[in-house]
Amino acid sequence: MLRTVSDRTDEAREPGDEPMPPADSEQLLRLERQLCFVLHATSRAFDTLYRPVLAELGLTYPQYLVMLAVWEHGERSVKELGQSLRLDSGTLSPLLKRLEKAGFVRRERSPADERSVVVQPTEEGIALRERAGDIPRRILRATGLDEQQLSELHGALSNVTSALDKAAEEIDRRE
Amino acid sequence: MLRTVSDRTDEAREPGDEPMPPADSEQLLRLERQLCFVLHATSRAFDTLYRPVLAELGLTYPQYLVMLAVWEHGERSVKELGQSLRLDSGTLSPLLKRLEKAGFVRRERSPADERSVVVQPTEEGIALRERAGDIPRRILRATGLDEQQLSELHGALSNVTSALDKAAEEIDRRE
DNA sequence: TAGCAGTCGGTTGTGCACAATCAAATGACG
DNA sequence: CGTCATTTGATTGTGCACAACCGACTGCTA
Numbered sequence: 274m275l276r277t278v279s280d281r282t283d284e285a286r287e288p289g290d291e292p293m294p295p296a297d298s299e300q301l302l303r304l305e306r307q308l309c310f311v312l313h314a315t316s317r318a319f320d321t322l323y324r325p326v327l328a329e330l331g332l333t334y335p336q337y338l339v340m341l342a343v344w345e346h347g348e349r350s351v352k353e354l355g356q357s358l359r360l361d362s363g364t365l366s367p368l369l370k371r372l373e374k375a376g377f378v379r380r381e382r383s384p385a386d387e388r389s390v391v392v393q394p395t396e397e398g399i400a401l402r403e404r405a406g407d408i409p410r411r412i413l414r415a416t417g418l419d420e421q422q423l424s425e426l427h428g429a430l431s432n433v434t435s436a437l438d439k440a441a442e443e444i445d446r447r448e
Numbered sequence: 449m450l451r452t453v454s455d456r457t458d459e460a461r462e463p464g465d466e467p468m469p470p471a472d473s474e475q476l477l478r479l480e481r482q483l484c485f486v487l488h489a490t491s492r493a494f495d496t497l498y499r500p501v502l503a504e505l506g507l508t509y510p511q512y513l514v515m516l517a518v519w520e521h522g523e524r525s526v527k528e529l530g531q532s533l534r535l536d537s538g539t540l541s542p543l544l545k546r547l548e549k550a551g552f553v554r555r556e557r558s559p560a561d562e563r564s565v566v567v568q569p570t571e572e573g574i575a576l577r578e579r580a581g582d583i584p585r586r587i588l589r590a591t592g593l594d595e596q597q598l599s600e601l602h603g604a605l606s607n608v609t610s611a612l613d614k615a616a617e618e619i620d621r622r623e
Numbered sequence: 624t625a626g627c628a629g630t631c632g633g634t635t636g637t638g639c640a641c642a643a644t645c646a647a648a649t650g651a652c653g
Numbered sequence: 654c655g656t657c658a659t660t661t662g663a664t665t666g667t668g669c670a671c672a673a674c675c676g677a678c679t680g681c682t683a
Contacts, residue, residue, distance in 0.1 A: 300595070301584075301585075301588060301595060301598075302584040302585070302588075304595065304598045304599055304602060305584040305585075305587060305588045305591075305598070306516060306584060307602050308591075308598060308601060308602050308605075309494060309498075309513075309587070310513065310533075311602055311605045311606055311609060312487075312490060312491055312494060312605060313491065313513070313534075314534050314605075314609050315487060315605045315608055315609045315612075316487055316488065316491040317534055317670080317671095318608075318609045318612040318613060318616070319484055319487060319488075319612065320670085320671090321612070321616055321671090322612050322615060322616055323484075324671085333637095333638065333639080334639090335638085335639060335640090336638095338484075338485065338488070341481060350661090351661080351662065352660090352661065352662085358485075359488075359489050359492055360639090360640075360641095361640080361641065361642090362661080362662050362663065362664095363640070363641060363642080363643095363662095363663085363664080363665090364639060364640050364641075365662090366662065366663055366664080367638085367639090367663095367664095368638085368639075371638085386648080386649075386660090386661085387647080387648055387649085387661095388647070388648050388649065388660060388661040388662075389648095389660090389661060389662080390661080390662065409476075409477040409480040409481060410476075410477070410480075412480055412484070413476060413477075413480045414615075415611065415612055415615035415616075416480075416483075416608055416611055416612065416615075417607075417608075417611035417614075417615075418608065418611075420475070420476060420479065422604075423476075423479045423480070423483060424479055425604070426483060426604050426605075426608065427479060427482055427483050427486055429597070429600070429601050429604065430483075430486045430487060430489075430490045430601075431486055432592075433490055433493075433591055433592075433593065433601065434486060434489050434490045434493045436590065436591055436592035436593070437490075437493040437494065437496070437497050437590055437591060438493060439592075440497060440589075440590035440591075440592075441493070441496055441497055441590075492640080492641095495640085495641090496641090499641085508667095508668065508669080509669090510668085510669060510670090511668095525631090526631080526632065527630090527631065527632085535669090535670075535671095536670080536671065536672090537631075537632050537633065537634095538632095538633080538634080538635090538670070538671060538672075538673095539669060539670050539671070540632090541632065541633055541634080542633095542634095542668085542669090543668085543669075546668085557632095561630095561631085561678080561679075562631095562677080562678055562679085563630060563631040563632070563677070563678050563679070564630090564631060564632080564678095565631085565632065565633095
């Protein structure tokens with residue numbers, strides 16, 4: 274059964290802790306479930322599309338993200354990579370080792386601070402950038418989005434993500 | 449304060465108000481990269497938020513998705529689960545075994561067709577549904593989205609996903 | 624009815640992702 | 654100087670995800 278959506282939800286929006294009163298839950302809950310599910314699905318759809326394209330270069334999608342960061346900045350510490358890509362060392366360490374073994378990056382301890390490891394592209398890694406040049410365009414076409422839609426979607430996802438981060442942070446603080 | 453991905457890029461271009469940007473590939477490529485990245489990030493942000501909540505029930509997020517499907521339909525074949533959740537048997541088989549070992553589902557070969565395996569909730573699995581009842585509401589609040597935004601985002605993601613699926617299908621057909 | 628192509632799950636191997644834990648280096652403080 | 658908390662990567666263990674492959678079952682067809 275389908276409830277009418279148009280019930281009011283107009284009350285004051287405290288970003289803090291509203292008890293979340295709406296009795297019209299059915300519809301909302303359905304939406305929540307669908308959102309989580311479709312997000313999952315979209316993520317995997319992207320992955321599926323990138324996979325064969327990147328395979329030509331010998332990269333996986335997360336490896337590609339790392340190479341993008343390294344190409345752009347010339348060199349990045351593991352910490353910086355982890356922050357910008359939202360990955361922890363348990364994920365990055367083996368991933369970077371695979372990239373090193375593949376010959377795309379060099380890893381070395383910083384002389385300034387022996388705790389940090391600096392990642393930089395090798396010659397081969399830099400050369401790879403050329404071969405990867407047309408990937409974004411190919412992917413872009415597949416999405417079927419124009420610039421407007423692209424940036425709207427990006428904005429919406431950014432907002433959700435930062436809301437979720439804030440919520441997680443909140444929970445963190447509570448213990 | 450915690451910044452997300454969408455931080456300003458190096459230049460001061462405001463997205464959305466391009467006058468007439470047909471040949472301006474740089475901007476487009478940047479958007480592509482950001483979209484893929486933020487999608488990845490959003491997916492993980494959701495996961496991070498769900499993780500501790502579901503841990504109370506002894507479920508992971510994909511397991512939760514399976515239970516949602518099973519709760520709703522009473523019983524589902526592995527094939528059906530795979531189709532609706534976009535998971536293949538290599539992922540589902542061990543996942544279902546873990547759910548079985550946890551006591552939430554039963555798995556048995558269909559008498560009608562010995563090839564297929566039917567999954568259904570146990571008593572304990574059905575009981576779990578009650579305890580999971582308030583999860584959507586808690587998550588929903590954390591997203592900070594109202595119903596309108598929620599369904600817009602859902603629509604946008606659905607469109608992208610089906611475009612990507614179509615593209616992948618296209619590629620498939622070409623070999 | 625005998626054979627065979629297609630369907631359905633399962634297994635194996637690789638890689639991503641996180642939690643928990645650890646060791647080494649650093650930096651602040653007495 | 655020595656102590657100790659912090660920072661930084663690495664390691665281990667669990668679970669998700671897919672590709673490639675296998676074996677059992679089904680259903681069609683010669």
